[in-house]
Amino acid sequence: MANTYSSLFYHLVFSTKNRKKFITQDIENRVWAYIGGIARMHGITAVQVGGIEDHIHALILSPPKIAPSRIAQYIKGDSSKWIHVEFPKLRAFAWQDGYSVFSASKSSVPSIVAYIKNQRVHHQGNDFEKEYIDLLDRHEIDVVDKKYILG
Numbered sequence: 001m002a003n004t005y006s007s008l009f010y011h012l013v014f015s016t017k018n019r020k021k022f023i024t025q026d027i028e029n030r031v032w033a034y035i036g037g038i039a040r041m042h043g044i045t046a047v048q049v050g051g052i053e054d055h056i057h058a059l060i061l062s063p064p065k066i067a068p069s070r071i072a073q074y075i076k077g078d079s080s081k082w083i084h085v086e087f088p089k090l091r092a093f094a095w096q097d098g099y100s101v102f103s104a105s106k107s108s109v110p111s112i113v114a115y116i117k118n119q120r121v122h123h124q125g126n127d128f129e130k131e132y133i134d135l136l137d138r139h140e141i142d143v144v145d146k147k148y149i150l151g
Contacts, residue, residue, distance in 0.1 A: 007106050009047070010068050012058045013135060014076065014099035015128060021053035022083075022093045028052075030086075031079065038078045044071060047109065050116040055128045057116045059109065068101040100135065 016022045023031055032049040035058060039046035045061040060071055076095045083093050104112055123131070136143055 004064070006064045008062050008064060009104040009106065009109060009112075010060045010062060010071065011102040011104050011112055012060055012068070012072060012075070012099060013055065013101075013132065014072070015055035015096045015132075016053075017094035017096050019054040019096075019128060020092075022090055023051065023053050023056075025053075027087060031083065034082055034086075035075055035079050038075055039071075041078075042066070042071075042074045044074075048113040048116045050119050052119050052123050052128075055132075057119065059104065059112050059116060072099045072101065100132070100141075102135065 028051070032051075035049045035056070036046040039058075039060060043063060044066060047059040047061055049056065049058045051057050058075060062068075062071060076099070080093065080095055083090055087093070126134075133143075
């Protein structure tokens, strides 16, 4: 094949350290937009970013040369630095150490975008722990001991 073609979508999920409710509604849109800018700066596309006070979902379109672990590193590291500078009262802010990333097909993009946009409604009946375990189960990720999932 003379050219390389790819369509690599990743659904990235991670929480604030100890699931503290740092990302309040008054700053969330700025945080999500900044994460979109981080993606662009690193040559990836944030299709949709959202979440609630204690966690984030990001649907990312990436070229094959950038590993999902690198994407998580860019987003978490750069946004954490920015949050500390932009919001001095959030000096204690941190993301959890780990993350989950799920591959997504082009055909699933609209439903994932809707899911991310509706996080606030979704979490009226579910906490992050239940949502996270459901995502892991849906993607058939074998977790040896669920009591250690969230750190």
